[in-house]
Amino acid sequence: MSELLTADRIEEIGALGLESPDPAVLVAELVGAVDEGRVADPDDTGYALLVAADILEQAGDLADALALATRAIAEQPDDNAYARAVRGGLLLRLGRADEGLAELTALRPLLETDPQATYVIDELAESGHGELALEWLTGALDAILERTRTHEHESEDAQDEAAAMIYGLTQQRHDLREEQGLPHDEYDNLADRLRAASTHALDALDDGPATLLFWPQAEFTALLLRWPALGDSYPASWDEHRAQIERALAEASGMGGADLGVAVGTVARLAAFADRAGSDPTSEETLDEYADSLDEAAVTAWPPGRNDTCWCGSGAKYKKCCLPRSRS
Ligand SMILES: [Zn+2]
Ligand SMILES: [Zn+2]
Incomplete structure (x- = not known):
């Protein structure tokens, strides 16, 4: 067992997860490679640890999952927002609400700048904080829409990014509200319109x-x-x-x-x-x-x-x- 752990293999292990007859072996493979400095691309170290944490959490071992998420943050100090979100969610699910909310609150500004950051909301929603999740989604949408109204001369890239965020945030909010049995509001109607438009956009691409x-x-x-x-x-x-x-x-x-x-x-x-x-x-x-x-x-x-x-x-x-x- 001295071979390098590639990104492909990490992905493969992540896909296998609990389907594997022995998830503990997969966790050992990931953590062992990190311990022994055998991760092919050192930038994937955090990724390997988070996949291992996810397998442990699915197996019900939240405490060890938390330890790995914490280690993932330490291994990649420059690029660890996702690891922090995972850690925040684990803390919430372990009943350490103050620490978990502090971790996720620090990431909240990302909702207005990074189209991928909806994982922050997932962590809240999956930990029984659906109401707070909705509050953050609404706040981020308000802010982005306000920005697009007042910054008319933004670059095309910035406009694309804003559109992607508005889409992602309205959809997530729409589905979360539906789960909670809330009636459609204005943003939900926007979510519906955008979804219909996206089907249309895809049809146009098909042509x-x-x-x-x-x-x-x-x-x-x-x-x-x-x-x-x-x-x-x-x-x-x-x-x-x-x-x-x-x-x-x-x-x-x-x-x-x-x-x-x-x-x-x-x-x-x-x-x-x-x-x-x-x-x-x-x-x-x-x-x-x-x-x-x-x-x-x-x-x-x-x-x-x-x-x-x-x-x-x-x-x-x-x-x-x-x-x-x-x-x-
Ligand atoms: Zn490529
Ligand atoms: Zn709807």
């Missing part, structure tokens, strides 16, 4: 070029070798291919798109699909139909967490891979 059908690097190369005519529909390089997809998804989410993802294609399956349908594998119609035919198992959700493995399969963290690509 466009088959950009959301994603080919992993090796498949992309094989695809263009087998059907050179596809060179007309796809960019010359795989880098540009994944950049196009990232940009299309960022745009869809800016328009309020939710449940976004990429359908991962393979040359062999496309060939079989076109064969069965008796259609031309290089036509845009066939590519669209093939993408639609892919089931959930072939769809990768988007966006991943900033520190999670990138959707493109590079093995790098999203924030260092395709996330910046959408802006170039």
